[in-house]
Amino acid sequence: MTHFMFATGIENSAPTIGENRERVDEMAKCGHYAHWRRDLELVTELGIPFLRYGPPLHTSFTAPGRYDWSFADETFAELRRLRITPIVDLCHFGVPDWLGDFQNPDFPELFAAYAGAFARRFPWVQLYTPVNEMFVCAMFSGKYGWWNERLRTDRGFVTALKHLVKANVLAMHAILAARPDAIFIQSESSEYFHAETPASAELAGFLNDVRFLSLDLNYGHRVDSEMYEYLLGNGMTREEYRFFLMHNLKHHCIMGNDYYATNEHRVTADGTWKFCGEVFGYALITQQYFDRYGLPVMHTETNLWQGESGQEAVNWLYKEWANLTRLRQNGVPIVGFTWYSLTDQVDWDTALCEQSGRVNPLGLFDLERNIRPVGEAYRQLIRDWREVLPMQSAALTVPLARVDEGPAEGRRAPSLLAHPGPGKHA
Template sequence: MEATGHYRHWRTDLELVRSLGVQALRYGPPLHRVFEGPGRFDWSFTDDVVAQMQRLGIEPIMDLCHFGLPDWLENFQNPEVPDALAEYARAFAARYPAVRLYTPVNEMYVCARLSALEGAWNEQRRDEVSFVRAVRHQARASVLMMQAIARERPGAIFVNSESSEFYQACCPDGRIQDIATFENERRFLPLDLLYARPLGEQMREHVRRCGMPDAEYTWFMNQDVRRRAILGVDYYDWNEKVIDHAGSPRSLGELFGWTVIAGQYHARYRRPLMHTETNHMDAREGPRWLWRQWHNVQMLRASGVPVVGFTWYSLIDQVDWDVALRSPRGIVSPVGLFDLNRDPRITGQAYRHLVKMYSKELEGDPRIEDVLHASGTAVREEQEAVHA
């Protein structure tokens, strides 16, 4: 937000949102600036932004924790993180009662993987125990945050944004196939804990070996935060991977596509879906990628899956996004609908055209509350069937 100039140009940026014809915005208040310590908050920047959103008629989907923490909380190995983030979520909901849409912790799988398996972010570790611990703390934080917000704002709706992942074995080698099978199960671990879906035998034993107490696992299985939850499924052209002969994941590009991969997530969790992130690193290819993703959304909706939203990431270009902010190089990634001068890119023009073209057709959609009610009925029926 600093590197892209958003702190200086946030008013202009919100005007750009309205110029596109959209009425909702995924937005991440700067957690590290707001949450100064236990019971200490600086709301000055967020107060101004929220007030301007209300004046412009923009409904925010507040992204409370996006990949990082304030320095005083250190990193996701810290067992104090879940309770601290729950305190932040409760305070946020109390201060902004008009906000109804929240993402508690963004992309738990990606955050845990890059922080604790690949050594890039936060704790910068590279071991399975640290990965499982990061997942446990993020998933617990998400549950506690959702519960804290719901107590302050009973009508709140949660968009649990997660990266879609898929692993394909390169060959009929049994060892490679076993790695792909394990990775395809591990991708679901944070959401399984969040939505109280019992782990498979292999993953259950894996998290036990990595230090997850049985009592903590039981706690997760006894929570129920699904009823007000929309599952956000992000997709980029590197989300599908092949396990090569060395047993390492390599990007496959767009092989099956968002419809197939998101369909796997829907089949597992039976939640309404939202396409919560996508873009293309080549600005010239952006419009084609935009329309492909939109047609994927249409195809899944036509099959009867409730898809309630679609997001391009991001409004403006990013800086050092191509290396996942591993180092401050100052290189602009042209992924925005607008460049850093706030001039529209061709993808931005295509996005505005898409919104205009389909807005009337989508006006007939059921309200999100009605979609959630129908999904809640499905959850109850599923639970009754399991009990029977």
């Protein structure tokens, strides 16, 4: 079965913030625990076949080797009944209190055991994002001082990054042991840093190398000498770096690129940087990532505030879709698109750093579960394109099983490597 993967998501973010390590549970803030049955019905009402979704890690992973699957059992049974294909998001910005934070060197192995246990309990699940936005999580936790360990150092960033990526790699291995034809969609932020002045050009160039580090390590792509010195100078050992070269599972992966108007940054002469809005846009930046890794691509996150007229988000939807179709016309194998998320979010405007309770009108539905104009537009877009895109996807076939099938005996996923771009590849 081959389909273009039209998707939405229900976010299970759960970082901790502040000196008291207060938990920010986005599923709770958005009312999903109370309305999960209705939320899953809304997915089907829009005709969306794929859903980025996962159980909350901080309540499901109760201790080493101990798991509470009660919520996942109910929700995943309903997903299967409704024939919604989940892209399972297992770790989204936070860990259970007993695990501490992303500086904990035990996190990768413990998380891999959790991922393997999930895959054995739900053997019909094929698509996974083991660790969401590893670059963003490491930056916000280890460099910006916003979440979890709340560090503001390069060493804090590198330590979080190596643990997050190792957790992702080990989780992929553990999942494949239970589901040999599993496919992994790395949802990662696609970033770009623009130099505001000649004085900031060197720093912008450095940051444009740093933005690739999570996927370089995850896909076993050799970094250049400057990045190698940066990693080793901030706590990564040669043995740790070699692990990523030797254990990557690139051929099981689809590269998920997330893009928002906040993904591009202007670097100033004083060494700081700030959001600068859309300058290059999704197509140009994603082309850079594709040229580097040569993998099929899914647009795994985007949204915009509805705005006063109600059309701002609709216009953004069609702008992102135009970027996606341009990439397809340029020969990039695009296999999916996601409006994120299903409902409005809460406190996204502060990057989940405050518990202000402010509703951000970003969803296909509001928090009363009323459809927004962008929800209507996305439903129509899917209707218009769902029968056309598979016939145009001659460059790549994604070997998906139906959610009511489960794994076939002896099934293995063929390589998902696309034709390589002009960049160097591992």
